[in-house]
Amino acid sequence: MPSRMFKLCPLMIVSLGLASTVGTAQPVSNSTVLVHAGQLLDRPGQPARGASTVLIRNGKVESVRDGFANAAEFPGATVIDLRDKFVLPGLIDSHVHLDSDKAGQEGLLEALTNSTAYYAYEAAVNARKTLDAGFTTVRNLGNADGVTLALRDAIAAGKMPGPRIIDSGSGISATSGHGDMTLGLNPEIAEHVHQENLCDGADACRRAVRMQIRRGVDVIKIMTTGGVNSRIGAGLGKQMFDDEAKALVETAHLYGKKVAVHAHGADGINIALRAGADSIEHGTLLDEESIKLFLKSGAYYVPTLSTVNGYLERIAKDEDAYPPEVREKIDWRISITGKALEKAYPRGVKIAFGTDAGVSKHGRNADEFELLVKHGMPAAEAIKAATVNAADLLGLSKEVGSLEPGKRADLIAVAGDPLKDVTILKNVGFVMKDGQVFKE
Numbered sequence: 001m002p003s004r005m006f007k008l009c010p011l012m013i014v015s016l017g018l019a020s021t022v023g024t025a026q027p028v029s030n031s032t033v034l035v036h037a038g039q040l041l042d043r044p045g046q047p048a049r050g051a052s053t054v055l056i057r058n059g060k061v062e063s064v065r066d067g068f069a070n071a072a073e074f075p076g077a078t079v080i081d082l083r084d085k086f087v088l089p090g091l092i093d094s095h096v097h098l099d100s101d102k103a104g105q106e107g108l109l110e111a112l113t114n115s116t117a118y119y120a121y122e123a124a125v126n127a128r129k130t131l132d133a134g135f136t137t138v139r140n141l142g143n144a145d146g147v148t149l150a151l152r153d154a155i156a157a158g159k160m161p162g163p164r165i166i167d168s169g170s171g172i173s174a175t176s177g178h179g180d181m182t183l184g185l186n187p188e189i190a191e192h193v194h195q196e197n198l199c200d201g202a203d204a205c206r207r208a209v210r211m212q213i214r215r216g217v218d219v220i221k222i223m224t225t226g227g228v229n230s231r232i233g234a235g236l237g238k239q240m241f242d243d244e245a246k247a248l249v250e251t252a253h254l255y256g257k258k259v260a261v262h263a264h265g266a267d268g269i270n271i272a273l274r275a276g277a278d279s280i281e282h283g284t285l286l287d288e289e290s291i292k293l294f295l296k297s298g299a300y301y302v303p304t305l306s307t308v309n310g311y312l313e314r315i316a317k318d319e320d321a322y323p324p325e326v327r328e329k330i331d332w333r334i335s336i337t338g339k340a341l342e343k344a345y346p347r348g349v350k351i352a353f354g355t356d357a358g359v360s361k362h363g364r365n366a367d368e369f370e371l372l373v374k375h376g377m378p379a380a381e382a383i384k385a386a387t388v389n390a391a392d393l394l395g396l397s398k399e400v401g402s403l404e405p406g407k408r409a410d411l412i413a414v415a416g417d418p419l420k421d422v423t424i425l426k427n428v429g430f431v432m433k434d435g436q437v438f439k440e
Contacts, residue, residue, distance in 0.1 A: 031058045032077040033409070033435060036068045037087035039417065042403040044089065044384040048419060051083070056409040059435030063405055080437070082413045082430060088383065089403050090136030090410030090433060091425070092390035093365050094302050095260075095281055097358030098123040098130070098151065098165075099143050103229065103314060103321075120147040127151060127162030129363030132439050134428035136410040137164040137391075137400055139354070141221045141260055141281065142171040142179075144197065149216060161438055166394050169217040170197035171262065172208045172248060177239045178227035178262060202247035209251040219394075220252040221260045222277075225268030228307075228329045229322075229359070236285070236329065237265035242275070249275040258395060260302075266290055273297055279352065279393055282307075284333065286340045294349040300393045302354035303341045305371035308334045310360035338375030345376050352393040353386035369422040379422040409435040 033056040040052040042064050053069040055062045071079045099119045102110045123143075130138060140148045152165035173179025175198050197212075199205040209220055224240045249272070252259045258278040263269040266287040269280055273293035279300040283290070286301070294301060311330045314321040322330055345351055355368045372382040391401025399408050413430035431439035 032056070032074050034069055034071060034074060034077050034079045035087065035411065035432075036079065036081055036083050037085065037413070038083045039086045040064070040403070041086070041088040041383070041419070044387040044402060045380070048086070048417075052087075054087070054403055054409070054411065056435050059409055061403050061405055061407050061409050064403060080432075085413035085415060085430065086417055086424075087411055087413045088418070089387045089401060090412055090431070091134050091365070091386045092137045092139075092353065092394065092396075092400065093130065093135045093163075093355055093357065093368075093386070094139045094279070094300075094352045094390045094393055095141050095304055095354030095356050096130065096138045096362070096365075097142055097356070098126045098138070098140050098148050098362070099145075100358050101126060101362055103310060103359055116145045116147060119145065120150065123147050123151050124160060124162070126358075126362040127155065127160075127165075130357070130365060131161055131163050131431060131433065132428075133363045133365050134412040134414075134425065134431055135163050135365050136412075136431070136433040137166070137394065137396065139166040139168070139219065139260070139394055141168045141219075141262075143167070144170045144195075146215065152218075163433070164400070166218045166396075168219045168221040168260065169212040169215045170195075171221040171223055172197050172199060172205070172212070173223040174198065174240050174244065175200050178223040178225065178230050199244065199248075202243045205244045205247040206251045209248055209255075209257075213252075213255050213257065217257070219260060220248070220257050221262065221281075222248045222272070223262040224272045225263045225265045227262065227264070228333050229326055231323060231326060235265075238267040238271060240268065240271070242271050245271045246275045249277055258393075273299055281354065281356075283340050283344070284336060286344060291344060291347050291349060294344065295347070298350065300350045300352040300389065301341075301344050302352050302393075303338075303372070303375075304354050304356040304359075304368075305337050305341070305375065306360040306364070306368040307356045308337045308360075308371075309364070309367055313361070338371060341372070341375045341377070345381075350389060351377065351381070351385045352390045353382070354390075364426075366425040366428070369418075369425050373422050379419050382422055383418060383425075408433075 035054040037052045041048040053065045152167050155162040171179045199208040226236045249259050260279045261272040261277045262281050264284040266285045269290045281302045355365045388401045391397045411432050412428050414424045416424040418424045
């Protein structure tokens with residue numbers, strides 16, 4: 001049951017504590033809002049400011065001022081008191097799967113028994129968890145039945161709460177690749193599974209991209225290697241030919257769409273980067289050539305380290321949560337997690353924050369920060385990866401990622417300085433998106 005929230009009144013300074021309730025979005029009572037922040041990281045990557053005021057009109061930042069502006073200067077304005085909090089831009093997760101929180105054998109059973117309508121509700125619940133965790137924008141990388149595309153549009157229309165969604169539709173794979181949903185199924189069941197996301201040969205791959213474009217996707221996701229959760233296949237190396245990867249990327253770029261690439265093995269990472277991929281997801285076995293290609297192309301690396309948390313939690317609950325052929329790869333993934341980041345970050349590879357939530361748990365997206373820091377990123381850089389960098393990757397730098405004039409009023413507040421202790425971001429007490437308060 002949603003908790004009750006009170007409405008912010010004009011010229012009323014509302015005290016907002018971290019133990020406050022969470023409920024439905026509260027639209028501001030007029031077009032002008034003053035946010036008084038004790039500390040403000042308005043431009044991640046630059047030093048935080050002290051006492052500051054963010055002036056918001058009609059859901060967008062109009063200005064950022066030093067000190068606490070006098071409300072009397074803004075008749076009818078709403079004042080939000082965060083003077084004892086650290087305020088920063090809304091966070092961005094570049095890699096989520098909103099339609100499920102299940103995986104392994106449990107996820108397979110769910111896929112065989114639950115309806116599309118069920119997944120639509122599941123996605124809505126996970127979207128709300130994500131927003132409450134302080135993530136006001138996400139990139140959803142993989143959903144075949146259209147529920148997250150519909151959710152994207154419903155949230156954008158203000159019909160329900162959730163983060164802004166950039167959606168890829170179905171991830172595109174070769175037959176028997178990581179995106180082949182018939183892997184491991186009884187052949188009599190598999191023959192009834194319709195998959196328009198599989199392609200073999202350059203022409204088929206061009207068509208597969210166009211099929212997703214026709215659905216109205218924002219970004220294209222492709223899979224050039226095997227995956228940890230694939231039930232069969234030839235390991236985690238390349239499973240796509242160079243001309244197929246090139247056809248996929250070129251077709252997506254023809255339509256003005258960026259390309260996110262699931263890739264673990266260096267061979268699959270490198271063919272994607274040579275083809276012009278915009279981001280590599282996971283990148284577990286990147287090598288020296290990979291780093292040179294990243295630096296040459298300017299592509300982003302999205303490490304998705306917190307997948308291991310989901311694996312560890314499910315295995316702790318049930319030793320048989322995954323079939324043996326998958327469990328072997330999971331154990332390997334746990335042992336090697338973070339090693340690629342330790343190679344890439346010091347060399348100047350651009351990093352964007354992404355969790356693969358759905359493998360890890362929705363609403364726990366901020367767990368990724370701790371792992372990024374553990375494996376070599378300063379807290380300030382990890383926060384930049386989840387704001388400025390992620391906004392750039394998603395093509396949203398003019399709208400989100402920092403609190404600057406003309407950008408959307410997406411901001412969060414925490415009790416403490418995340419630049420000193422990034423785990424503070426696991427407990428976000430205040431969330432505003434487009435000038436509306438969703439958590440206080």
